[in-house]
Amino acid sequence: MLNPTQTCGLLVLLLSVFCGHFGWGWFKNNAKSGSPQKEPVYGNTPDSQDQSCLCHLTGVLDDCFCDIESIDVFNNFKIYPQIRKLTERDFFRYYKVNLKRPCPFWPDDGHCSIKDCHVEPCPESKVPVGIKSGNYNKFTQASSSISDVRECEQAHELGAVNNTLSNQSKEAFEDWAHHDDAQDHFCGLDDEMSPDAEYVDLLLNPERYTGYKGPSAWRVWNSIYEENCFKPRSVYRPLNPLAPSRGDDDGEGFYTWLEGLCLEKRVFYRLISGLHSSINIHLCAEYLLDEVWGKSVWGPNLHEFRRRFDPAETKGEGTRRLKNLYFLYLIELRALTKVAPYFERSFINLYTGNSQEDTSTKELLLQVLNETKAFPMHFDESSMFAGHKIESKTLKEEFRLHFKNISRIMDCVGCSKCRLWGTLQTQGLGTALRILFSEKEIKSLPENSPSKGFQLTRQEIVALLNGFARLSTSIKELHNFRTLLKDPR
Numbered sequence: 001m002l003n004p005t006q007t008c009g010l011l012v013l014l015l016s017v018f019c020g021h022f023g024w025g026w027f028k029n030n031a032k033s034g035s036p037q038k039e040p041v042y043g044n045t046p047d048s049q050d051q052s053c054l055c056h057l058t059g060v061l062d063d064c065f066c067d068i069e070s071i072d073v074f075n076n077f078k079i080y081p082q083i084r085k086l087t088e089r090d091f092f093r094y095y096k097v098n099l100k101r102p103c104p105f106w107p108d109d110g111h112c113s114i115k116d117c118h119v120e121p122c123p124e125s126k127v128p129v130g131i132k133s134g135n136y137n138k139f140t141q142a143s144s145s146i147s148d149v150r151e152c153e154q155a156h157e158l159g160a161v162n163n164t165l166s167n168q169s170k171e172a173f174e175d176w177a178h179h180d181d182a183q184d185h186f187c188g189l190d191d192e193m194s195p196d197a198e199y200v201d202l203l204l205n206p207e208r209y210t211g212y213k214g215p216s217a218w219r220v221w222n223s224i225y226e227e228n229c230f231k232p233r234s235v236y237r238p239l240n241p242l243a244p245s246r247g248d249d250d251g252e253g254f255y256t257w258l259e260g261l262c263l264e265k266r267v268f269y270r271l272i273s274g275l276h277s278s279i280n281i282h283l284c285a286e287y288l289l290d291e292v293w294g295k296s297v298w299g300p301n302l303h304e305f306r307r308r309f310d311p312a313e314t315k316g317e318g319t320r321r322l323k324n325l326y327f328l329y330l331i332e333l334r335a336l337t338k339v340a341p342y343f344e345r346s347f348i349n350l351y352t353g354n355s356q357e358d359t360s361t362k363e364l365l366l367q368v369l370n371e372t373k374a375f376p377m378h379f380d381e382s383s384m385f386a387g388h389k390i391e392s393k394t395l396k397e398e399f400r401l402h403f404k405n406i407s408r409i410m411d412c413v414g415c416s417k418c419r420l421w422g423t424l425q426t427q428g429l430g431t432a433l434r435i436l437f438s439e440k441e442i443k444s445l446p447e448n449s450p451s452k453g454f455q456l457t458r459q460e461i462v463a464l465l466n467g468f469a470r471l472s473t474s475i476k477e478l479h480n481f482r483t484l485l486k487d488p489r
Contacts, residue, residue: 054482056311056319061327062270066377071326074375075475082368083469089361090128091350093203095462099419100196103412105223117210117415119200127199130353131458200420202466207279208286208298212415223409224272228402230265231257238317264384264395267331268402274328275425277321278474280308282421285477300477302484325474328429330379332468333372335432339464340369341442342456347449350461365465381436396437403430421470428467431460 060067086092099119124132225237235257258266287301309318342348343365350361385392385399407426413419435442441454456464 054309054322054478054485057322057478061323061330064327064330064377064379066330066379068323068326070377071329072475072479075329075472076479078371079368080472080476082364082371083465083472086361086364086368087466087469088203089364090352090354090357091131091361091458092462092465093201094127094131094199095202095420095424095466096197096199096459097420097423098194098197099416101194101411104408105412106219117212117417119198119205119416119420126201128352128354130351130358131199202424205417205420206286207282207417207421207470209283209288209301210415210417211288212413212418216414217418220409220412221276223412224406225269228406228409229269229272230261230402231269238315262395264399267384268399270324270327271331271429272406273321274324274326274471275429277309277325278328278471279422279425280321281305281325281474281477282470284308285473285480300480300484302481302488305481322478325471327379329471329475330377331381331436332429332432332464332471333375334378334381335435335464336369336372336468337375337378338439338442339435339456340366340373342445342454343369345445345447368465382439385437400433403433424463425467425470427460427463428465428470431456431464432467435464 058068222240225231225240226233231237235254237254258269261269284305285300286298287304288296289299289301290297307313309322311318314321343362348362350358350365352358352361385396407423407430410419410423410426413422438454441451445451445454
């Protein structure tokens with residue numbers, strides 16, 4: 001029987017074997033295919049000094065021998081254009097969430113500093129009928145098409161929500177609300193039937209800078225890292241504003257501790273760090289630059305990007321943070337590949353009530369999934385929880401509960417729009433993890449009928465694809481920041 005240390009070592013070895021078959025070869029063979037656009041420039045250039053935030057963001061990722069350059073080209077030229085179109089479709093643009101649920105850990109004292117943090121309700125008539133009815137989970141074609149479903153009016157700057165449901169709609173939701181075994185979920189099942197739950201139009205509520213910062217925001221992230229990432233209190237994260245002063249500590253003690261962990265616990269930290277980095281990139285890319293005649297001007301803020309990611313300003317942390325973003329991207333990319341058979345079944349219908357758009361939306365989703373399957377450098381999740389059966393089961397449960405707790409911490413975010421996108425992306429990652437560890441159930445799915453063994457709610461599907469779209473956007477924005485760093489004009 002292997003002891004825990006031997007088990008960790010074996011896991012890392014297995015992972016290197018599974019992930020190490022592909023690398024620069026795929027990048028070289030595919031970089032020039034697919035799009036006539038000018039390709040990004042990577043690595044050191046004559047302007048590297050001006051690109052100090054990104055000049056070290058290159059080469060192979062830790063814990064998986066997959067290179068950043070290949071991911072950049074694959075995402076920016078193949079995935080990003082399609083995933084962006086997909087999330088603009090009605091099925092994926094409406095997300096139901098309860099933004100009024102109280103924080104279970106401490107009194108909320110956070111406040112948005114600008115009006116754009118707020119999420120406004122939208123009349124019920126604006127939400128597609130098929131989404132409200134709950135028929136999207138019945139996996140049957142609509143008996144009649146519903147045309148002329150009007151979109152939310154663009155005149156309303158902030159958002160679209162719907163907080164009323166008919167009794168018939170409630171029954172439809174309740175029929176499917178508990179179809180999954182709760183033990184398999186990495187996030188708490190959202191209370192969709194709560195009277196406080198609202199439909200939000202994600203296109204009218206883009207993720208961007210809201211002014212939510214300071215002690216309230218720090219406490220949320222500090223709780224996530226300090227209490228849920230398998231870390232003893234004696235080990236301090238670099239640049240943690242709530243930790244005791246450590247003088248000139250460059251964080252090497254933290255990373256020595258991190259590298260000594262088993263693969264599973266190290267992966268957990270990197271997922272959270274990657275999510276944090278992705279959110280920060282969105283805030284830097286969509287920053288409130290000015291207010292002209294009462295109209296907000298949004299755009300990339302290079303100074304803010306440098307503050308969060310420049311090695312000189314983060315004691316070398318910036319590059320690590322960005323690499324964790326790429327690692328998270330690989331995890332969710334792998335989940336999409338694994339779940340493809342679920343959506344490829346002919347009776348699965350992304351139902352909104354508009355049959356023509358529903359058919360087109362599914363075709364576009366399958367195109368995205370086919371692209372993910374073509375990527376050769378996937379993370380191999382079978383190396384996780386692969387040791388002694390009892391120890392692995394215990395570790396997996398601990399892993400799940402830690403992540404589930406993080407999903408509850410999202411209720412402590414004091415900014416409505418920040419809470420909306422934090423909740424969505426956390427649920428998206430939780431859904432991805434459930435997919436990765438449900439391989440047997442997905443393989444045994446019946447071809448022509450639903451299965452109680454593995455099922456996804458519309459809520460999970462919307463979170464999964466929008467969450468991955470946020471990561472794809474982050475990697476695309478990194479390319480834009482490269483360009484700005486070369487020529488700030």
